[in-house]
Amino acid sequence: MSQESGSQVARGIPPAEVKAVNSRYAFVLRKQTPTSDWVLVTFDTDLRDDRPINPREREKVVLDSFCVGLQVKGRLFSEITQESGFVLKAVNVMPSNGRDLVRIDFAHRHSRETDKHSWEINRQMWLSIDGWVVLDPEACWGIRECEVKTTHLGGVQGTTSFTNEYKQTESGFPLMIRRVQHTRYADPTGARETMTVSTYDWYVDDAVPESEFTLSAFGLPEPPGIDWKRPTPWWLYAGVAGVVCLVLAFVLRWLARCRATQRPTSS
Numbered sequence: 001m002s003q004e005s006g007s008q009v010a011r012g013i014p015p016a017e018v019k020a021v022n023s024r025y026a027f028v029l030r031k032q033t034p035t036s037d038w039v040l041v042t043f044d045t046d047l048r049d050d051r052p053i054n055p056r057e058r059e060k061v062v063l064d065s066f067c068v069g070l071q072v073k074g075r076l077f078s079e080i081t082q083e084s085g086f087v088l089k090a091v092n093v094m095p096s097n098g099r100d101l102v103r104i105d106f107a108h109r110h111s112r113e114t115d116k117h118s119w120e121i122n123r124q125m126w127l128s129i130d131g132w133v134v135l136d137p138e139a140c141w142g143i144r145e146c147e148v149k150t151t152h153l154g155g156v157q158g159t160t161s162f163t164n165e166y167k168q169t170e171s172g173f174p175l176m177i178r179r180v181q182h183t184r185y186a187d188p189t190g191a192r193e194t195m196t197v198s199t200y201d202w203y204v205d206d207a208v209p210e211s212e213f214t215l216s217a218f219g220l221p222e223p224p225g226i227d228w229k230r231p232t233p234w235w236l237y238a239g240v241a242g243v244v245c246l247v248l249a250f251v252l253r254w255l256a257r258c259r260a261t262q263r264p265t266s267s
Contacts, residue, residue, distance in 0.1 A: 069176035139174040
């Protein structure tokens with residue numbers, strides 16, 4: 001979930017989104033407000049071995065979801081550092097609350113001629129980026145703070161800053177639970193600013209049935225020809241058990257009466 005405020009809130013950003021894959025199909029749902037209905041955005045029945053046709057794209061979706069604390073402007077910072085356009089400016093240790101954080105100042109200016117892969121990825125996000133990140137070694141080198149200036153197609157200039165908050169699991173693995181991000185874009189027509197607060201609630205439940213990952217679980221009809229086998233309701237088992245108990249009680253009572261009538265009488 002995300003909440004936004006500012007001089008001009010960015011349009012077209014849904015406050016809630018669901019991405020699900022089951023053994024029959026994959027789908028994406030969105031809703032604009034907490035009380036509005038879910039809207040089907042993407043639906044795909046073309047699966048291979050219970051996986052989407054493009055496993056690399058699916059892998060990226062999963063990484064983007066779980067590694068959001070390692071991203072800068074929608075990309076893993078580790079990937080950016082490996083590209084030819086990455087420039088390392090400085091590395092400094094920053095003491096903070098009894099532990100050492102690491103600040104990295106960097107720039108990224110890719111070239112279409114020298115790195116076609118980087119160009120295809122980044123031209124939709126930025127043409128150049130310049131700024132810094134603060135990494136936390138005790139949080140698996142997750143990003144604690146970041147501020148970058150970007151240039152985009154059409155002469156758009158942007159500034160983005162954010163802070164991340166983490167919690168540790170029982171095993172000590174850090175999970176990001178909150179991000180507060182401020183963004184400002186300016187172009188020849190004017191400027192706009194947004195503030196986004198994103199919260200994350202992570203949990204694992206191995207007992208969740210596949211039926212929870214279907215359209216009908218969100219109140220939408222299933223596609224024609226697809227019928228999920230629902231688990232037998234608990235109350236049906238309870239009803240059957242009750243009937244069995246009543247029949248058993250009746251049989252035992254009948255047997256007791258039969259024994260009483262067959263018992264020999266003394267003369």
